[in-house]
Every structure is written in C-alpha cells, then in structure tokens.
Amino acid sequence: MFRPLRPIRPVRVMRPVGAPLVRGLVVGGAAYAAGRSAAGRRQGELDQNEAIAQLQAQQAQQAQQAGPPVPAAVPAGAQAGAQAGAQAGAPDIADKLSDLGRLAQQGLLTPEEFATAKARLLGV
Secondary structure (H helix, E strand, O other): OOOOOOOOOOOOOOOOHHHHHHHHHHHHHHHHHHHHHHHHHHHHOOOOOOOHHHHHHHHHHHHHHHOOOOOOOOOHHHHHHHHHHHHHHHHHHHHHHHHHHHHHOOOOOOOHHHHHHHHHHHHH
C-alpha cells in the first residue's frame, strides 16, 4: 500500500571553476583597488586642507604681531605710479589666481603647476 521512502540525496553545489572564478577575482580586486585609491586621495586632500588652514592661521598671527608694514623711502612720483599700477592690476591678478584655484580644484592642474603659476603671477 505505501511505497517506501527513498533516501534524500544531498544537493550538489556547483562551484565556479576556471574563467568565471578568475573573472570574479579580477573584477573584485579592481574594485577594491579603486576604492582604496579614492580613499587615499580623499585623505590626502583633507590633510592638505588642514595644513593650509594651519599655515593661514600662522601667517595671520605673524601679521598681527608684526603690525603695519613700514614704507621704505621711495620717491613720491614712483610711489604714486606704483599705487596706480597696483590698483589697476590687483583685480586682474586676483581673477587670475581664482581661475588657477578653480582649475586646481577641478584636477586640471597639479599642485606643482598651480604653485609655479601662482609664483609667476605674484612675481616671486
């Protein structure tokens, strides 16, 4: 009347072998490396921003301690010409520096290129 039950066979798990396994390892390794690289860049930018903030604070503190700059003995005509040139060129230089900063933030300029261009603009 009743049929005897068959023993339950274990289910075989198919493990990937060969190309699928290698492909998974390569894709996973590349994703891991890309994530690690991005995290390193982010940390580098944070460290750089912190260093810049510290330097700016240090420069502001030094400027407060030094007081107003003492003008050197310059002939009156040369001083007036220098002030007129500085007033006319100041917005232009500021605009160029802000453009350079924007390019550096976008990653189009390396920090070394930015420093070189800034020094050239400022005449240092």
